[in-house]
Amino acid sequence: MKIEQIIKEKFNSLTKSEKKIANYILESPNHIIYGTMNEIKGAIQVGDATIVRFCQKLGYSGFSDFKIEMAKEDYSQKESLANDNQLFFDQAENKIIDCIQRTKRKMDIKSLKESSELLSNATAIYIFGVGLSGNTAQDLEAMFLRIGIQSKAISDNHFQMQTAALLKETDLVIGISLSGKTQDLFEALGVAKEHNAKIISITNTLVSPVAQISDIVLQTVSEEFFNGASLSGKVSQLYVCDLLVRYHEKLFEKEALSSRVEIIRAVMNKSLD
Incomplete structure (x- = not known):
């Protein structure tokens, strides 16, 4: 049974505060999927216990x-929308294109x-x-x-902390997290902040814990709560990384071009004839 149907069936048995939660879910389901309990509490002004009781009433x-x-x-x-092979390919393509376009905006x-x-200056x-x-951190390197x-x-949290x-x-530290709520990363960036290091974060939302302790936030837009390690999430991160690198290269074109030439020459010398 769909959650929307369950909520509607039990709506009349809910308390006034629980009905506020129900209406919030029906109007903005994505806010529940991608939000935290604290964010939901702030949006509808209810307590933890009320949210837990509401969930329990729904089973x-x-x-x-x-x-x-x-x-x-x-x-x-x-x-389930991809119900034939052509639609399957189109859905995968459109998801990546949409992710890049939304990241660009x-x-x-x-x-x-x-x-x-x-x-x-670093x-x-x-x-x-x-x-x-x-993995994206290694790609950016x-x-x-x-x-x-x-x-x-x-990528190892112990080494990050040290x-x-x-x-x-x-x-300078560049912190990468789609959600911006990764505890290990947040703790390491917190230590970096205590030592007055500069922080750039590449993350989804400006209000996430990681974003809040950063000097600059470069936003991704991928929403992949149930589909972790998806290609669209990776593409969103890589697109932001590419923009950062290309913009810096544009400002320092002469030095960057010289580096590219030296690196290409070194790699070519390793190629087999």
Whole structure:
């Protein structure tokens, strides 16, 4: 049975506060799937206990169980749209194109310019990410190297914390997280902040914990709660990374071109005839 139907069937038995939650879910289901309990509490002005009781009245053990069921239902509905092979290919293509277009609309030259200035002034550059975002951190390290910027990607949280503890105010950390709520990353960036290092975050929302402690936020837009490590989430991150690298290269064209030439020459010397 769909959650929307369950809510409507039980609506009259709910308390006044629980009805506020029900209406909020019916009007903005994505806010539940991609939001936290604190965000939902702030939006409709109810307490933790009220949200938990509401979920239990619908037959779920608590908010997390309810949220997962909503995400599963949403994911299943989207996947069921691809009911033939051609539609299947089109859906995958359109999802990536839409992700890039929406990411593009979130970007602005001012943020790229300020990020480029931090890159230019940094004595050391580190890129922090965990899981999928850890892989993106390594990709960004490789992109930077191509234009002559030496950086270090770190995906292990223990090494992130140790590195952050030794940072100076002239150092730069780039933190990557789609949700902006990854605890390990947030803790490491918090230590970096305590040492006055500059922070650029690549993340979905401006109000996430990671974004809030950053000096500059470059936004991605992928919403993939139930489909972690999806291609669209990865593409959104890589698109932002590419814009950052290309903009910096544009400002420092001569130096970047020289680096590219030297790197290509070195790689060509390793090629077999």
